[in-house]
Amino acid sequence: MKLYCLSGHPTLPCNVLKFKSTTIMLDCGLDTTSVLNFLPLPLVHSPRLSKLPGWISKDGTINLEKELKDCAGRVFVDSQPEFCLPERELLDLSTIDVILISNYHCMMALPYITEHTGFTGTVYATEPTLQIGRLLMEEVVNFMERVPKAQSATCWKNKEIQRMLPGPLKDAVDVWTWKRCYSMQEVNSALSKVQLVGYSQKVELFGAVQVSPLSSGYSLGSSNWIIQSHHEKVSYVSGSSLLTTHPQPMDQSSLKNSDVLILTGLTQMPTANPDGMLGEFCSNLAMTIRAGGNVLVPCYSSGVIYDLLECLYQFIESASLGTTPFYFISPVANSSLEFSQIFAEWLCHNKQTKVYLPEPPFPHAELIQTNKLKHYPSIHGDFSSEFRQPCVVFTGHPSLRFGDVVHFMELWGKSSLNTIIFTEPDFSYLDALAPYQPLAMKCVYCPIDTRLNFHQVSKLLKEVQPLHVVCPEQYTQPPLTQSHRSDLMLELQPPPMPYRRCSVLNLPFRRRYERVYILPELANSLVPSEIKPGVSVATVSAVVHSKDNKHTLQHGITEVKVEETADGHILHLQAEDTLIQLEEDGTHIVCDNNEPLRTTLRDLVLRFLQKL
């Protein structure tokens, strides 16, 4: 059994597991941090960005004026932003049988894999994962296509040139594999390959392996996966949470007795307590509004935003923010808010009981009804005429490189009254802000990452006791910036097996047994004898039939074909390649030089003849 690691990003994994005769891709994460190297895509013409000086190397030998721009002391690529794809050279991706998706953040690379590698398999995901994943893809495609950029910069990717560039461009890896965003058509085609599954549903793959998603508690429809045969079990843990937010709680007990547990998607903010961050978020928001400023919250259109809105729902009245307008701007804002209300089965118990009343499970329905929260597809259209300040705006993309957020950065960045509050943990906020410097606007960093932290995960592993743990190498040492914090790493016995991009791990597995089924006729003919108290033994001689990776045992001659002829019948014993021709006045046995079979058949025929 082997594990191929195609992504180096610990929270946006993409691994391939070869198990028995199947090839299973676990998640299809797209590393979007690469976009931080690009200039933002403004929605309306930005004089500041268009006047940026081009970059020329100090000695003047390299001139990439058109492709690279110098902005606030850093060099950015002036091109449509590109993403860092999962490794495609490590193995033939067309041999992948199935892709298992754990949550909607971990499927963003799907179109690259399913559309351009000859993939012919099936993708498995829960319904919320599919629907919200589709929204997130749609949103990114929309952000990109709204402001088409003719230029596609490639010269800077030349190895010789890249070496000469200033950091962080110089250190960017695999830049040649970076790709522009897919089209909506590719998204639709990729998602048409998704087969929906429910929690604890058992899906058979070719009769050899059974896979089953388990609730992971991280987001709507998020799942961990169990991949097992009758005797071996692999657990794949990705983006899980033990905190009580909106999704169904994590199913921990089903992870027990794993031979191997693949652990990815731990919190990216091990030192930030989500509850504390939420408090900070609210107080900063209220402070800015009271001072007459605007608040900008760059965020994804699904996920933590539901919790933020729920928190604000309770907070608005007590902080007397009842009259402040809250805006949610995204091409999929409406869909995201609507979809969140219809997945009752996937929500935590409290929210489920609300649906029985019947009331919408999330309170943002009420915020919308009372006009406190308004949503718009973009800043164009209705929003521009209805927009009042001071206000709070939730909008994407959290990288600040594309989407409506770029406009608000240009609009509000110059005033110290305004505040930008970062809640998404996926991007370093300093890097995100770099092309907007110098900024007068206040910056507050309260990343909310509800995924498991090291303390929770070691407790979990103690409980479920896997024989072996596989994890990204980042989890086996403390973070670079906090090298003294030995509590911010995994310490296990036996030590976890680390992987990095392009690793191929041989998983320690010894398969000893396989399941066969003894057909009832054969089972009845067995003669067990008790040789010790409680232990019986029977010898078995039988024929093994293997079909669809299922093995059955049955009696010797079973494959008999009967043919009707004009005068009687022909029996064909296929295994022995023997013909018995039965007719009114004669029987003809044709077989190879197989004396015992001939004798048996002869005796049988004679016995029947006597009876007649």
Add this chain to the structure above:
Amino acid sequence: MPEINVTPLGAGQDVGRSCILVSIGGKNIMLDCGMHMGYNDDRRFPDFSYITQNGRLTDFLDCVIISHFHLDHCGALPYMSEMVGYDGPIYMTHPTKAICPILLEDFRKITVDKKGETNFFTSQMIKDCMKKVVPLNLHQTVQVDDELEIKAYYAGHVLGAAMVHIKVGSESVVYTVSVNKYAKSHISAWIDKCRPDILISESTYATTIRDSKRCRERDFLKKVHETIERGGKVLIPVFALGRAQELCILLETFWERMNLKAPIYFSTGLTEKANHYYKLFITWTNQKIRKTFVQRNMFEFKHIKAFDRSYADNPGPMVVFATPGMLHAGQSLQIFKKWAGNEKNMVIMPGYCVQGTIGHKILNGQRKLEMEGRATVRLLISFALTKRLIHVGKLLACVFCFHTLQLDVKLQVEYMSFSAHADAKGIMQLIRMAEPRNMLLVHGEAVKMEFLKGKIEQEFSIDCYMPANGETATVTTNPSVPVDISLNLLKREMALGGPLPDPKKPRTMHGTLIMKENSLKLVSSEQALKELGLNEHQLRFTCRVQLQDPHSDPDTLHRIYTHLKSVLKGYTIQHLPDGTVMVESIVIKVSSSAEDTNAKVLLLSWSYQVKHRHCPCSRLSKLGQKHNRLKT
């Protein structure tokens, strides 16, 4: 031989009061727990005393599964769990769990508050009963205990209706309510080819094969439109939840398209709530509705308004959806009586009507109806008082003073089977999908069932059962025995058949089955011996061949050796220093008799394990004889 027993306590050759007991692999499961619309006495609930005469049912049932929220499938649930007594798990889907208590409460109100019955379940009992409910998700495999697992499939009958697959070991049963063949349009797959031992299906419309849904819809709209055009009123008796919502959507879009002005009303306060449920559980409706729900939620109606009792007397055309669906009581019956006398009006029955109800009578062409009502001093309000169930009357008639009222039915009566019960075609399709080994029909009229039974047995050549209430159908199953085979043994057997085993060419294998503490392991004989610490029993054969040879013993042996070497090509032949010749594992020794040194005795010895086919023994012994002859 293991067997599965199925006993209907209700719905056996009957419509209504679904309640089916299944015992499979030592587990007892109750499928549905419904009430009968046609009775108001003891017969309205299933006879639970069949399970046990005294006390609670908890010890006798492993779980209860409710297929959908119609009262004929869940109406007896609080009675069963709270009054008879059952504390085990009750499984139903989320929408069923949401809507079922509301219908139960409604049912309770009518029975207790309006009809004044006592000894009935209370609101608190409904709540307590619902606490025992475990919600089911589609396709989720729920492990009821270590052996019993259940899995729900989309059935598409009404919101939240499910088929259930019940499995113990390798035995299984599928129970399905009225399957809607349009269920396939739902995004989730219908049912796998799960080959259950028994498929239990409703057969309400066993003999009808309905034309396409679209045709029926067009027909329906045409009839409504014509009636409205001539100034008539249309009454559509429906049940509050289910097909009513679909018909509403149909009319709503039609009104929009045709720009019609005639009012559409929906009676009962439940409706608004019902529509709200549909909004929240939109993932359980069909794909068309789900796809567009963000732009426009289909369950927010513009043209359909709430009905008030006084509207029935308003002049001019109108369309009214009123409950209940079989015209046996309530608002639909009230309106029916008001409008029955005018031939311009129309009543459209969109679903099945149980025998005894007004709905059933008018569908059978009865044009004069005897209405019984509880007489009061003021005859004027007798209409209002006939509100609740009339046909039950006979029993009460002895107690109260009744008067009879003749009602002439002049309005047009139309029947449109919109109710989502399974028809013959749907059932046949389901059998094709699931490939059951046996079929069992419930919830249908005996005559119609008989027809379907014949059809199924003929077309699929499987046994079809239709037990009556209290009767048990027994099916013997023949499960295969799962065993763990050592991979070494399996691979060895596979290797014998060549590197790529030909799947069509079965391979023979020999092994030993070890049965220890509920585990069954199949290993090679050597491994079994090692594991169990046993010694192999050796069976040896020795055969003496007499021959005449004047040479000394070693010389004879050597001559045999060289001879064998020349004759037996392809076998390993060794001459060992201890005075034996080995041909493969066969030992050859020579000894001479004490009397005659020329008479040599050749000893051939081999053990049982030597495979016959490869064994040169027979040739060896023949050789010996030949040798003998040569010498003499």
